[in-house]
Amino acid sequence: MKLLFLGPPGVGKGTQAAFVTERYGVPQVSTGDMLRAAVGKGTPLGRLAKSHMDCGGLVPDDLIIDLVRSRIAEPDCGAGFLLDGFPRTLTQAQALTAAGVEVDFVIEFWLGEVALLQRSSGRLVHLPSGRTYHMVFNPPRVSGRDDVTGEPLAQRADDRIDTARKRLELYRLHANALSGYYRARAGGADAHASCYARISATGDRHQVRDALFAVLDARVLSVLDPRLAVASTDDGGVQR
DSSP states (O other): OEEEEEOOTTSSHHHHHHHHHHHHOOOEEEHHHHHHHHHHHTOHHHHHHHHHHTTTOOOOHHHHHHHHHHHHTSGGGTTOEEEESOOOSHHHHHHHHHTTOOOSEEEEEEOOHHHHHHHHHTEEEETTTTEEEETTTBOOSSTTBOTTTOOBOBOOGGGSHHHHHHHHHHHHHHHHHHHHHHHHHHTSSOTTOOEEEEEEOOSOHHHHHHHHHHHHHHHHHHHHOGGGOOOOOSTTSOBO
16 A cells, blocks of 8 residues: 555644554554654754754755655565655655655545644644654653653643744745645546545544545455455545
């Protein structure tokens, strides 16, 4: 199963990705995590990316594409993967298609602006593992401490309220074109194009998870038996 998650920063893609990797056994390929690892190691890519990430900007397309191509060629992605955080622009999406990288399913999560900013600005992370929490919606058992190791949690510079606003503005510049690209491909004649579904993230993380699993399980069943394929384009339904 090859998946792609779309949606604004703070919508909960990382949280849902963890549920998917556990249930379906595919690795999460997060450009954000890969870039932060490069920053932490001080690689040339990391140093270049840091100047963009710290102010909420986008890392140049060619650097991200090279990073993703390298990652999905690794053995653990042989049976599938979940792309989280890429592509973010129409150009990136077209480049991914041109490179022959196709996914089975594109999931777009959506949420209102006020809730998005609240979620984004309250996020905490355990830097060594990448585990994420939220001060309000998903607090750690002990304030400021990772549930697993007990080590301190941090708030990244790109999760603060001023940077969160800028990231949301940047997302909106590209969101319609990006989702429109995948919607058009799902509704077209290309047999290799992905299915497409749009899911509300307004509930708690378990409610969103259940809605997501319902869509993905239906996709798995439709592959096993094409007579079970669904074609609704309503929210939570599936196109193609």
